[in-house]
Amino acid sequence: MATRRNPSARQVRLGVELRRMRDAAGLKATEAAALLGASSVQMSQIEAGVAGVSEERVRRLAANYGCADSGLVEALVAMATDRTQGWWEEYQSVLPRAFGDLAELEHHATFLREVVITHVPGLFQTPDYARAVFAYMNPELPVSALEPRVEHRMRRRAAIEGAAPTPYGAVVHEFALRVRVADRRVARAQLLQLLDLSELPGVSVRVIPVDQDGFAGAGASMMYCGGPVPRLDTGIRDAPVNKRQIDADVQLRRLRTLLRMVETASLAPVPSREFIHRVAKEL
Template identity: 70%
Template sequence: MAPRSRPTARQVRLGTELRRLREAAGLKARDVAGLLSSTSAQMSQVESGFAGVSEERVRRLAAHYACADEELIGALVAMATDRTRGWWEEFRGVLPPVFLDVAELEHHATFLREVVITHVPGLLQTPDYARAVFGYMVPELPDSELTPRVEHRMRRKAVIERDDPVPYETIVHEAALRIRVADRKVTLAQLHAILDQMERGHVTVRVIPFDTDGFAGASAAMMYVGGPIPRLDTVLRDSPNGTTFLDAESQLDRFRTLFRKVERASLDPSQSRDFIHRLTKEL
């Protein structure tokens, strides 16, 4: 089978976990290549996500690495055998691959936790709000690129609106709620949309007001994506250079702690709902 030209983030993660198991066993790629009747180069392709791997091979590798974590092995098998072609595939070749990777990651998530400081969370944005955000990019996007970005962002909401929704908790700074990315009408509609989503039992929104003492987490923006087991969690962070996927255990521990710190600085869900209601009256 020819190598993939561009593996998805999920495929890369599977390869990364297999590499971590091998390294934990103190083995080199060449030491295990023969087990699969392959070469070191082919093992490298598997561990980088450029080549697929069957359930049988995942289990053989795990046994060879003396991995006794059945939950982890089962999760890796599920990743290796998953053939889901979700709605995001409609955007392949239309949007940058990272858009598809984010949607696929959210689709498979067991929970989602997010911290946003300057923009309303993407999963809660209205079409007009999203269009204003994407429309501010430099260089300016033509409509042929802007429209699919907005559509993709709207369709991502499926994870919190489907019959088996993903539990979603977001912490939003007051700045994100007050900044008018478009005009008063768009801002007011956006606030009402957030309040509507808060009526869903699985959507939790917490607000950090400007006058909160002791909040120095302006750089804490992130999306924390729960995996089938904690070891397979992922953190997404946006920067001017794009979206970064973080999954080392030390990184995950750091962002779990950071989320708890930010959560302590926020209002509880009931207070947050009242806070957003007051903002709508001010507008």
């Protein structure tokens, strides 16, 4: 059984879910390993995501763990057997693992919801806007490291474009619309692109004005990605990169509550478009 030196977040999540299933069944790792005819070390590697697991083994474990959630089992089988060679893998040698993990998560998500306070969401950014953000966040980045980051961010838009786009709802604070990460030209081009992309099928953009009531305590940026079944939902705080993915049920419930609070405090999509258009005209 070959092991991985740098498993993706998706591979790690599969192992986490298998371990949670085992814990729910009250079995030790050694007992689970015996079910597969494997060693305890191999079982630990499977649950850590550093070793793959076959469809047959996933089904055998689920059956012996007494898991009656067929939707979850089928989703785990799909994760175990997925051999997708995504476009993000082209960047493995030039970008940190977190970039690929985010793109892979967006690719497989059944829906995406995002709240952004300080910047326009990455899925909407223009190259000039993204370049300014990355350059400011890490001023020591050479061009050879900066441009792959910009290109990767542009390619992430594939998740919400194309023949089968992922439904995406974004809530953007007025601050993000008004802050100039570069200059007036870049800011105006960014707002116009935001307006264009807000008309994509399945895309919804809502704005929170600075004078809107009911926004206290819900100010942190976040992303919520729907899984094939609710148990496999994933959250990210302060997205888009270098932040830990959240998969614990308690934390996911908290994120869903925060999302509801933020959406309640935001304008509806049509007034939001009008708001963005007014801000663009002021530039």
